[in-house]
Amino acid sequence: MPRSQRRALTHPEADELDVLDILHALSDPTRMTIVQTLRADPERACGTFPVDVAPSTLTHHFRVLREAGVIRQREDGNRRWTTLRRDDLEARFPGLLDAVVTAYERQASPPVSAAGGPGQPH
Amino acid sequence: MPRSQRRALTHPEADELDVLDILHALSDPTRMTIVQTLRADPERACGTFPVDVAPSTLTHHFRVLREAGVIRQREDGNRRWTTLRRDDLEARFPGLLDAVVTAYERQASPPVSAAGGPGQPH
DNA sequence: ACAGTTGTACGATGGTTGTCGAAAGAGAGG
DNA sequence: CCTCTCTTTCGACAACCATCGTACAACTGT
Numbered sequence: 001m002p003r004s005q006r007r008a009l010t011h012p013e014a015d016e017l018d019v020l021d022i023l024h025a026l027s028d029p030t031r032m033t034i035v036q037t038l039r040a041d042p043e044r045a046c047g048t049f050p051v052d053v054a055p056s057t058l059t060h061h062f063r064v065l066r067e068a069g070v071i072r073q074r075e076d077g078n079r080r081w082t083t084l085r086r087d088d089l090e091a092r093f094p095g096l097l098d099a100v101v102t103a104y105e106r107q108a109s110p111p112v113s114a115a116g117g118p119g120q121p122h
Numbered sequence: 123m124p125r126s127q128r129r130a131l132t133h134p135e136a137d138e139l140d141v142l143d144i145l146h147a148l149s150d151p152t153r154m155t156i157v158q159t160l161r162a163d164p165e166r167a168c169g170t171f172p173v174d175v176a177p178s179t180l181t182h183h184f185r186v187l188r189e190a191g192v193i194r195q196r197e198d199g200n201r202r203w204t205t206l207r208r209d210d211l212e213a214r215f216p217g218l219l220d221a222v223v224t225a226y227e228r229q230a231s232p233p234v235s236a237a238g239g240p241g242q243p244h
Numbered sequence: 245a246c247a248g249t250t251g252t253a254c255g256a257t258g259g260t261t262g263t264c265g266a267a268a269g270a271g272a273g274g
Numbered sequence: 275c276c277t278c279t280c281t282t283t284c285g286a287c288a289a290c291c292a293t294c295g296t297a298c299a300a301c302t303g304t
Binding site: 028030053054056057060061064077078079 | 262264265270271
């Protein structure tokens, strides 16, 4: 009996995605870091994300992202693997995920082209 | 003495915009309606938005949008005019606003191309 | 000066959210 | 069977948020 029996691990259908739920899910630094990490690596286990919160808090953030339809989670033995629902998001809201994550990455490491050089990030 | 003396009506600079603040500001239906309306009409007075909330609630939403850098407000006599900060947003986060509002409009009125015809929105 | 319009400030309230610790479930491996 | 690892659930808590009513301030027109 797989571990998913414990809770149904519900995912919304692709045509049920709500853009306001998605924006809310992405408006948190921890969750945005999760999404950003998943854009680079296609699939990761829960415990391998570069975030600094308690495990129970991480579970909460995964649930918010999953119920908003941003990520998909599957079980494999003891691990829970997480993927980004890129195709579903792209089909329903073209360009949205790219625009948001690109904006976040641009903000996190601003372009060095500006005057004054890189300096120290404030 | 203009009305703006009462409260400073602070706007963040273009290079201070935080994408997480912006996403949070846009993750509310009332505020998204305000932004959507401003994309069609360049400038509107506060009381002319097609939203159904109390005036004090509307003031709150305008403040959230303004402090996130999404809108700009200026005073003219008794009215407070609101504009979208399209250029500032585009300069800092290219394509973000368009992607978000387009996604919202697509969701609000889904394409009729799907099988089964328009039907009644659930 | 007076009343009407427009929008804000304040306080309250019920709901949501991010955070954590403690306890427990499910699987892997000895 | 026992232990270890990974992740979840539960309960709690402080902070935040959307909403409203009431009172008020600034401007407009008469």
